[in-house]
Amino acid sequence: MRDFHLPGRSQVLATEGMCATSHPLAAATAIDILKRGGNAMDAAIAGAVLLGICEPQMTGIGGDCFVLYTRPGEQEIRALNGSGRAPAAASAAALRAEGLDTVPVHSAHAVTVPGAIDAFCHLSETEGRLGLDALLAPTIHYAEAGVPVAPRVAFDWANDAATLQGVARESYLADGEVPRVGHLFRSPGQAEVLRRIAKDGRDAFYTGEVAEDMLAALHAAGGVHTAEDFAATACTPTDPVSGSYKGIDLVEHAPNGQGATAILMLNILAQFDIAGMDPWGAERAHIEVEAAKLAYDARNRFLADPDHTARLDHMLSPETAAKLAALIDPKKAMTAPAKLSEAVHKDTIYITVVDRDRMAVSLIYSIFHGFGSGIASEKFGVLFQNRGAGFTLQEGHPNELGGGKRPMHTIIPGMLREDGRVTVPFGVMGGAYQPHGHARFVSNLRDFGMELQDAIDAPRLFGESGRLDVERGYSPDVRQALADKGHRVEIRETAIGGAQAIRIGAEGTLEGASDPRKDGCALGY
Template sequence: MSHAYQGPGRAPMFATEAMCATSHPAGARAAMDTLARGGNAVDAAVAGAVVLGICEPAMTGLGGDVFALIHDAATGESRGLNGSGRAPAALHAGDLRAQGMSAVSPDSVYSVTVPGAVDAFDRLVGEAGKLDLATVLAPAIHYAEAGVPVHRRTAIDGATFETRLKGAARRHFLKDGRSHREGEVYAAPAQAEALRLIARDGASAFYDGPIMEDMLATLRAEGGLHTAEDFAATQASPVTPIRRAYRGHDLVELPPNGQGATALLITALLERFDIGALDPNGATRIHLEAEATRLAYAARNRFVGDPGQGALDLDGMLSDAAIDEMAARIDPKRAGTVVQPRAEALHKDTIYITVVDRDGLCVSLIYSIFWPYGSGFASERFGIPLHNRGAGFTLEEGHVNELAGGKRPLHTLLPGLLERPGDYAMPFGVMGGPYQATGHAHFVSNLVDFGMDIQAAIDAPRSFFDIATGKLDLESTIDDAVAADLADMGHAVTRAPIGMGGAQAIRRDVATGLLTGGSDPRKDGLALGA
């Protein structure tokens, strides 16, 4: 038993029929209500996710991207959907290099790739759901019109990042020129109008007609090269998940342009060490995770990008030979020295939702506008926040992740699934920008190596080695003595100003159908079951 009911914390949530776990109570409520209306886990996950765009507007919104991983307990099969958008066809790295740029600024119009989320939602509901899109979007329309009281984490994020908003975005997201305070009601009537159009006409309402024209006018006014044809060409893509065993448990991720392969590599490196024999919050465990992160993110920055029409060769980072070679470079007692440019602009913001229904359909879905409030731009009429995923491109000539028209950038988003076929399936996600891949490995190791329950594995202290700065960031719950030991090992230790990301998970046991859920106290959400 991991929690003795002394001090803060919560126990895992149990249910027998269905469950949702996400970062805001209104999102979980919307998901469960959608199930009660006859929807399945796909309908519920989409309903909850769109509500979260109203409840956590700095984290996500209709102008963002989506990745989804779906596991069907009836067949044992897993499938994925890549709902990430592409760079405008006319935008190329060479043109930006010619202007003297060395990176895509996350505050510039060049960072705005065409949003892929709405097409992904429409496809998910239409191809795998049971309800019509209008029914699925009804909760979000309600919250956008009536408003929702601002929860504490949302208020903190708003106050911290309100200066990123510019132009029409300040009118749509602020109250009297300032961010909404805790308990104040935030409403988005303009987005409610857009959602009604999407509910009536589907994704075409977003990628053609007045919503598209509104976004396009904003982008063109800022010097963007986006066209109506770029929006019309946007389609989410079915993808086949990739997987690798970790001590008898299969970690399932989505392939590039996401960074799921990075999570697989970190766990593969950790498997070379007897992690379970260590103190889970001790210096040696944190050090080994940091070194695995150092090597895995360096490999990611070399090998991961949009494969286009072909398949990306990941042998350089996931073959046994490559893993053995990297693991041999880890000194269990001394920090490495490799520091490399980051392949994407640093951020720690997104939302995650997981739903499991009574038929064992498991959905793992992650939805983001990248940086807080995305690019800082929002469309004039409908207030659609425009993400800045294009800041994930590199301008390095010849790189697999080099910016090019019609190409998708390297994405930090990765919905996860952990399973042991015939025993259990567990959709899960860990928010936190680049931390996500390390977060997946840390969560899986907590479960597998230390036998933690879901909630304890989520609650446990976190650390993250940033390959760009060479610094090891520690949450405040990690002892000062451990921080001192890590410094003695050669790490440049810093303290995180706020908890790292967030996480949710639901485990479905095959034999009994029992659902066990957990939700991160670093966010304001919960696991809710029936």
């Protein structure tokens, strides 16, 4: 139990339904959908789409999603890949011929076709109850009436506003200025797009006037996208991957997501007595960071489009983890693996919902970098993701940019399963940090017996680009001990990631937890 003398938040308890996400309006909308007879999928879609207006720097209808979910009365975890593909004419060789060694992050070359809308339409039809018109109505209302800019949103908006280009500045700035806390952000163009989708389904987005508006913006920016690329977009049901850590199964979305990285990292940590270490001491932190280096190096070598991913079984093998663990020196930091083959980011939203029938949904939805590519369509203000920056231009690499391919994705929804029963749908935002965050969350629960909210609140650290970012929750003594082991320790201005989770109790109680690093909350009824 937390110390009630200190600032913090308690987990939320309920029985009928629960939502945890990064903005209160989205959480409230999800609960309202449940009270109106919708199921967890209805609620998750309604809340996720609204987050594109509440947190437009993080996500939107120009982005992608991945979903894990169960059906009422079932424990089977299903997965849906809602990530878009590179246009058919995309070519790594052409970019290499221009002298490029990476995909330009804020260019039309980085724009893959948005996949989330197709996924939401598919899931509404196959798994939902209420229909798209009911699910999109809250976002249509708020896009027209306006949403007050929340504190964390304003912080991120200021950091990322320079990304916005051309007409995107008209749609996402207030008279050329970064919106302040409390400013009403409106997007009437997106409201009209959603109104058309509610009436005519996914074709209203991927064909016709909306698609023409998007294509015009991409062509003006030098893109090679075609109407056929948009019309052919289709989400893909797939099988998740999983691994066991001390009696708990971590279930992740399969590639092109990076969920297998979290499983490998936990398999490496299982070779050490993590539970015998100080949870906030230098010893645990060092082992965890070194394990992440090795797991991420494997990710960069193997993960890609599902049709091109190599050696996934090898990556998930406990034997592989044991060999990698032997490379870790408890007293000395290793040289970081090769530079990441994709451009890392910190901008994503996550929502999880469980309903009275215990249908559970774990949904993550993103435009990649803050404000994505920075390119928006002129008429409707659709802001494009830059997921194509997740490709490499290295010739022959599984994740090499190519026509019709899906890039390696950083966004990963998660679920935990114990004794065959799904117990915790959860997600950890934060771009490349996500696998590390998943592994730490599981370790916090399993090795140290933390409550759900405590496991989320706990201080974080993450190694990238040759440095070790640590939050202020780590003491100066621990930071010095890590530096003595050879880590280049820095405290960054931005907190590391964000997380949301729901525990499904065996006796009928739902427990929700939401990260104070974001503006959101857990709500139940």
